[in-house]
Amino acid sequence: MDDSVKRAAKAPAVLILASFIIVVAGMKAASSILVPFFLAVFIAVICTAPLFWLQRRACRRSLRLFSFWWPFWL
Numbered sequence: 001m002d003d004s005v006k007r008a009a010k011a012p013a014v015l016i017l018a019s020f021i022i023v024v025a026g027m028k029a030a031s032s033i034l035v036p037f038f039l040a041v042f043i044a045v046i047c048t049a050p051l052f053w054l055q056r057r058a059c060r061r062s063l064r065l066f067s068f069w070w071p072f073w074l
Contacts, residue, residue, distance in 0.1 A: 051065075
């Protein structure tokens, strides 16, 4: 293979690696915002299935919400 072809093939790999490093550094810098956000998303995903189950069972909305959020208020 020609030397310029080898160099051109390595360029996207270096660009991808540099982009990954920049994204990781940005996430580390924004961790004070990202950690609470991802925790909220995790809790919402965990609570969604039981809330839909209670909705199918025709529970009142106030009872559904109270039954899942009272442990977080304590």
